[in-house]
Amino acid sequence: MPWASYRQAGRTGEAIGLLERVVADSERLLGHDHPDTLTARLHLAVSYWYAERRDEAIDLLLQVLADRERLLGHDHPDTRDAADALRSWRML
Numbered sequence: 001m002p003w004a005s006y007r008q009a010g011r012t013g014e015a016i017g018l019l020e021r022v023v024a025d026s027e028r029l030l031g032h033d034h035p036d037t038l039t040a041r042l043h044l045a046v047s048y049w050y051a052e053r054r055d056e057a058i059d060l061l062l063q064v065l066a067d068r069e070r071l072l073g074h075d076h077p078d079t080r081d082a083a084d085a086l087r088s089w090r091m092l
Contacts, residue, residue: 007047007050012047012050013051016044019040022040022043023037023041026040032067035078038068038078041060041063041064042061042082045064048060054089058089058090061082061086065079065082065083
């Protein structure tokens with residue numbers, strides 16, 4: 001995942017730019033509800049978090065969580081992971 005390499009190299013801004021394009025392309029090509037689109041949004045939220053864009057990160061994670069709850073159910077591991085991340089971010 002090139003975006004992760006950018007982020008690990010301290011190039012979070014470039015990772016965000018890449019992920020924003022990935023999210024837009026995924027939504028256009030796969031649809032808003034496709035699992036890969038949701039994962040791309042989650043990765044973008046994490047990059048926002050690392051870039052100290054905390055409000056944007058939480059807003060986007062809330063959207064991912066709502067979509068996962070609607071599509072996968074409350075007990076799905078991906079839904080629980082998103083909920084756990086949101087809880088931990090809110091505690092910081």
